[in-house]
Amino acid sequence: xxxxxxxxxxxxxxxxxxxxxxxxxxxxxxxxxxxxxxxxxxxxxxxxxxxxxxxxxxxxxxxxxxxxxxxxxxxxxxxxxxxxxxxxxxxxxxxxxxxxxxxxxx
Numbered sequence: 289x290x291x292x293x294x295x296x297x298x299x300x301x302x303x304x305x306x307x308x309x310x311x312x313x314x315x316x317x318x319x320x321x322x323x324x325x326x327x328x329x330x331x332x333x334x335x336x337x338x339x340x341x342x343x344x345x346x347x348x349x350x351x352x353x354x355x356x357x358x359x360x361x362x363x364x365x366x367x368x369x370x371x372x373x374x375x376x377x378x379x380x381x382x383x384x385x386x387x388x389x390x391x392x393x394x
């Protein structure tokens with residue numbers, strides 16, 4: 289149930305580039321340490337990794353389901369640094385966002 293609440297907070301605030309573990313902790317009435325421990329225990333990731341991973345998954349869905357540009361999708365999912373977005377996306381999917389879109393539509 290806690291994990292569902294955390295995902296809800298992330299999805300509701302996905303465009304907010306300032307979304308952080310601290311913000312989630314406030315929204316879920318946990319201390320930062322409690323949040324860190326619970327998220328790590330339930331997912332194996334830190335809250336920051338969970339936020340980044342959720343944002344990248346949202347970006348991958350938008351690449352396939354919309355005609356928005358990669359830049360628009362980057363901002364829609366809370367990334368404000370193009371180089372960082374491309375690097376993290378490539379790390380997770382082993383291809384650039386454009387390659388991902390082309391491969392999914394092929």
